Amino acid sequence: MPQTSTLYEKLGGEETIAKVVDYFYELVLADDTVNHFFENTDMEKQRRHQTKFISFALGGPNQYSGLSMAKAHEGMNLQPEHFDAIVKHLHDALAHYGVPESDIDTALNKVATLRDDILYK
Numbered sequence: 001m002p003q004t005s006t007l008y009e010k011l012g013g014e015e016t017i018a019k020v021v022d023y024f025y026e027l028v029l030a031d032d033t034v035n036h037f038f039e040n041t042d043m044e045k046q047r048r049h050q051t052k053f054i055s056f057a058l059g060g061p062n063q064y065s066g067l068s069m070a071k072a073h074e075g076m077n078l079q080p081e082h083f084d085a086i087v088k089h090l091h092d093a094l095a096h097y098g099v100p101e102s103d104i105d106t107a108l109n110k111v112a113t114l115r116d117d118i119l120y121k
Helices: 007-011 013-029 043-057 080-096 101-112
Strands: none
Touching: 007 013, 007 101, 013 043, 013 080, 043 101, 080 101
16 A cells, blocks of 8 residues: 555545534534634635645645635634634544544644634734
8 A cells, every 4th residue: 555645645635624624613613612703604615715724734735725824813812712622623523533643633733833823813
């Protein structure tokens, strides 16, 4: 079996990541800590953006053409507990689809690099 070069490929590409994102938003929208941030959000568009963004973050093609992280979160004044809740839901969504903990750690470490671009904007 050939060695896959990216986490994106290992997980099964954009099709699998789209499923992870759908489950991720089920968790997010059920969480009163963060769901109010999505009250006026077009969730279909949000899911598409997030799928492309997470695909890129995991080593897939860069199809993400959305706003910068700082711009996308401008005016939201996100706090550490909001960021942590989202990271937890992403962890749980990846785990739900059988992604090994070591690969989840790799993915979440990439997400953690965005923390400063997202918080307190």
